[in-house]
Amino acid sequence: MSKIKIIVDAITGDITERPLNAEELAQQEIDNAKAEIYDQTLAETAAAKTALLAKLGITEEEAKLLLS
Numbered sequence: 001m002s003k004i005k006i007i008v009d010a011i012t013g014d015i016t017e018r019p020l021n022a023e024e025l026a027q028q029e030i031d032n033a034k035a036e037i038y039d040q041t042l043a044e045t046a047a048a049k050t051a052l053l054a055k056l057g058i059t060e061e062e063a064k065l066l067l068s
Contacts, residue, residue, distance in 0.1 A: 003028070 005024065007016040020028065053063060 002019045003025065004017050005020050007018075008014075009016075049060075053060060056063070058066075
């Protein structure tokens with residue numbers, strides 16, 4: 001199944017559909033890899049914060065209060 005690019009001309013309302021070219025497919029792979037790394041980083045950061053709060057024996061609200 002080929003991936004499709006949809007182009008909408010906002011002025012005329014014309015809609016064009018075409019398969020992605022090699023450059024667009026390569027960029028999509030790069031973007032997907034970056035998104036995966038970003039999601040993994042967010043998950044790791046959240047886990048580290050949770051572990052630190054548990055180690056300190058305080059809640060997130062208490063940590064915010066201490067840092068304000």
